[in-house]
Amino acid sequence: MKDTIESLLSRALEQLITDGLIETAVALQITRTKDAAHGDFTCNVAMMLAKQAGRPPREVAQAIVDVLPEDEGIEKVDIAGPGFINFFLAQENTLAIINDILEQGERFGTSHTAAGEKVQIEFVSANPTGPLHVGHGRGAAYGATVASLMRAVGYDVDCEYYVNDAGRQMNILAASVWLRYLELNGIAFDFPVNAYKGDYIYDIARGLQNEHKDTLVFPADEVFSDIPADEPQGGDKEAHIDALIERSKALLGENNYRLVFNAALQSILADIRQDLEEFGVIYDNWYSEQTLADRGLISKAIEQLQAAGHVVERNGALWFLSTKFGDEKDRVVIRDNGQATYFASDIAYHMDKFERGYQRLINIWGADHHGYVARVKAAIGALGENPDNLDILLVQFANLYRGGERVQMSTRSGSFVTLRELREEVGTDAARFFYVMRKCEQHMDFDLDLAKSQSNDNPVYYIQYAHARICSVMRQLNEKQLTHSIENGREHHGLLTEKHETELISKLDAYKDTMHKAAFNAEPHLLVHYLRELANLLHTYYNAHQFIIDDANLRDARLNLINATRQVLHNGLLLLGVSAPETM
RNA sequence: GCGCCCGUAGCUCAGUUGGAUAGAGUGUUGGCCUCCGAAGCCAAAGGUCGGUGGUUCGAAUCCACUCGGGCGCGCCA
Numbered sequence: 001m002k003d004t005i006e007s008l009l010s011r012a013l014e015q016l017i018t019d020g021l022i023e024t025a026v027a028l029q030i031t032r033t034k035d036a037a038h039g040d041f042t043c044n045v046a047m048m049l050a051k052q053a054g055r056p057p058r059e060v061a062q063a064i065v066d067v068l069p070e071d072e073g074i075e076k077v078d079i080a081g082p083g084f085i086n087f088f089l090a091q092e093n094t095l096a097i098i099n100d101i102l103e104q105g106e107r108f109g110t111s112h113t114a115a116g117e118k119v120q121i122e123f124v125s126a127n128p129t130g131p132l133h134v135g136h137g138r139g140a141a142y143g144a145t146v147a148s149l150m151r152a153v154g155y156d157v158d159c160e161y162y163v164n165d166a167g168r169q170m171n172i173l174a175a176s177v178w179l180r181y182l183e184l185n186g187i188a189f190d191f192p193v194n195a196y197k198g199d200y201i202y203d204i205a206r207g208l209q210n211e212h213k214d215t216l217v218f219p220a221d222e223v224f225s226d227i228p229a230d231e232p233q234g235g236d237k238e239a240h241i242d243a244l245i246e247r248s249k250a251l252l253g254e255n256n257y258r259l260v261f262n263a264a265l266q267s268i269l270a271d272i273r274q275d276l277e278e279f280g281v282i283y284d285n286w287y288s289e290q291t292l293a294d295r296g297l298i299s300k301a302i303e304q305l306q307a308a309g310h311v312v313e314r315n316g317a318l319w320f321l322s323t324k325f326g327d328e329k330d331r332v333v334i335r336d337n338g339q340a341t342y343f344a345s346d347i348a349y350h351m352d353k354f355e356r357g358y359q360r361l362i363n364i365w366g367a368d369h370h371g372y373v374a375r376v377k378a379a380i381g382a383l384g385e386n387p388d389n390l391d392i393l394l395v396q397f398a399n400l401y402r403g404g405e406r407v408q409m410s411t412r413s414g415s416f417v418t419l420r421e422l423r424e425e426v427g428t429d430a431a432r433f434f435y436v437m438r439k440c441e442q443h444m445d446f447d448l449d450l451a452k453s454q455s456n457d458n459p460v461y462y463i464q465y466a467h468a469r470i471c472s473v474m475r476q477l478n479e480k481q482l483t484h485s486i487e488n489g490r491e492h493h494g495l496l497t498e499k500h501e502t503e504l505i506s507k508l509d510a511y512k513d514t515m516h517k518a519a520f521n522a523e524p525h526l527l528v529h530y531l532r533e534l535a536n537l538l539h540t541y542y543n544a545h546q547f548i549i550d551d552a553n554l555r556d557a558r559l560n561l562i563n564a565t566r567q568v569l570h571n572g573l574l575l576l577g578v579s580a581p582e583t584m
Numbered sequence: 585g586c587g588c589c590c591g592u593a594g595c596u597c598a599g600u601u602g603g604a605u606a607g608a609g610u611g612u613u614g615g616c617c618u619c620c621g622a623a624g625c626c627a628a629a630g631g632u633c634g635g636u637g638g639u640u641c642g643a644a645u646c647c648a649c650u651c652g653g654g655c656g657c658g659c660c661a
Contacts, residue, residue, distance in 0.1 A: 029601095029603095034607090042603090044604095048641095056641090080604075082641075084603080084604065169660095169661060315659080318659095328587075328657080333659095336659060337659080339659090341660085341661090366655095368655055369656085371656040371657055373588090396590085396655085397654090439598085442590075445595095445596065450596095450610095458623095459609070462623070465624075469620085472621055473621090474620095475620095476621095525597095525598080529598060529608080536608090540624090542620080542621095543616085543622095544626095546619075546620065584621090
């Protein structure tokens with residue numbers, strides 16, 4: 001319909017050019033109106049042309065309307081306000097949406113606009129050193145929702161989790177598990193302040209004990225002799241834990257150290273994976289950082305940068321000249337001790353993403369990593385790829401509040417609220433919904449008490465309730481031995497002339513546009529707001545009119561309308577990863 | 585100090601490729617179940633869109649400056 005209006009207006013503008021009123025046409029902006037009093041669509045072109053025409057906007061608008069061709073789909077054209085041209089659609093035209101929805105069902109709203117472009121979305125990618133906490137939940141919900149939105153408009157999307165299984169943190173984790181295991185075997189010592197202290201470390205240690213009895217035990221004096229003092233004893237906690245890592249490797253030997261290390265990694269990874277699955281977040285691929293080194297991809301990436309002349313040696317280290325590609329300073333890729341930096345892994349990782357055939361990459365990062373964006377894009381440019389094919393979406397952290405007070409979170413100290421806890425107390429639906437209600441770059445206050453309260457304060461219930469209410473009407477219909485003829489309703493959609501009905505129909509008509517905008521801009525919150533507005537119109541309609549009435553023609557028409565509404569609520573909620581219950 | 589994000593109703597937030605009287609939830613106040621689910625609806629009240637200046641027919645939206653809050657500026661990951 002928008003296209004029809006656009007072509008009508010273009011023809012009118014050409015006429016005005018011929019008449020000499022204006023010299024050149026401008027790009028037409030035709031938008032849906034916010035207020036039903038302004039019709040269905042509006043165009044501001046008269047105001048844009050006022051200057052070159054040398055006449056007031058309303059006069060220009062009148063001139064346009066005077067030469068606007070007739071169209072049977074348009075009932076009325078008005079000039080309003082400072083010079084808006086408002087279009088009122090003929091009723092038959094707007095009613096078509098009800099049939100479209102009922103015919104297309106779950107497919108309604110989806111399209112092939114993106115033509116199967118191969119996209120990878122990488123998100124969460126939290127270090128596997130402990131359970132996911134509520135901060136990770138936002139990235140998980142956001143990433144999964146963006147993925148389903150993009151699939152719905154025709155992208156070929158893969159979701160990937162990058163497993164940081166190669167760094168120092170992992171060694172600290174392995175050492176933490178081993179030390180807890182020693183404790184379980186009766187060895188007494190002060191647990192390092194810098195080690196991981198969560199209860200889950202004990203669980204993993206207990207698993208080791210069950211499987212390997214005391215074969216990994218060493219006496220305390222062997223473990224702690226000549227180890228630099230920990231912080232409470234006036235030492236350096238970093239040096240203390242690093243020495244303990246080296247000692248554990250030395251005492252256990254390569255094989256047994258890997259055994260402890262892998263037990264910790266596999267246990268935590270399995271936990272994260274299950275946690276996310278229960279949250280409705282499914283990955284196509286779990287990509288190990290360690291395999292980058294194992295397959296030689298890191299050295300390959302650096303060699304490629306070197307061959308292109310983007311790497312130099314300074315002070316015994318290898319530097320990537322990222323400033324040539326817009327970064328604010330050059331970055332080390334190989335340290336003077338010969339070890340690759342985390343950034344070197346990341347370069348190799350992104351190179352591999354493109355080599356796997358993705359045309360477009362989306363990384364969802366916590367906002368604290370924003371300083372990292374420029375260097376990764378620089379690396380992609382230096383490797384000959386287009387940096388614009390990588391979108392890095394930054395998600396602000398959610399600040400947690402409990403009892404009106406900010407909850408401080410730290411993985412190391414073990415004093416965090418896990419995503420699992422949140423899911424169990426709030427439910428997946430509310431949690432998924434709550435996380436994507438706000439646009440991602442917005443700082444978010446997550447009130448745990450409110451989210452856990454299961455009260456009607458939580459907006460997800462409002463939308464689900466609208467869906468359940470419609471289902472309830474259909475159940476009532478059955479109980480009253482009445483039937484619903486979609487066919488008969490279709491022939492009487494013209495009876496839907498109440499204000500509540502035309503507003504609802506107009507909102508249904510806006511679904512596809514809204515959903516596409518949400519998908520192409522990676523803004524799920526647009527869909528959230530739309531669904532709330534749709535639910536509101538349904539509730540208002542419900543309170544104002546009866547659906548189960550004696551007049552079969554009007555009844556069937558109304559039932560078609562609310563069933564179409566139910567379908568759109570269902571489709572939208574599904575995209576958000578939220579269920580659409582028939583009863584609540 | 586430099587860079588990025590944010591500042592809109594008491595609170596939590598929409599609205600920013602410049603458009604009509606700046607919207608919603610929540611909270612407060614007052615109404616609506618002999619009627620398909622009251623987890624609902626209706627109404628009232630609540631605003632210098634952080635501030636100042638600029639750009640123009642028109643600015644919450646764009647520009648400059650400025651004030652507040654968050655984050656980042658390692659041969660850490």
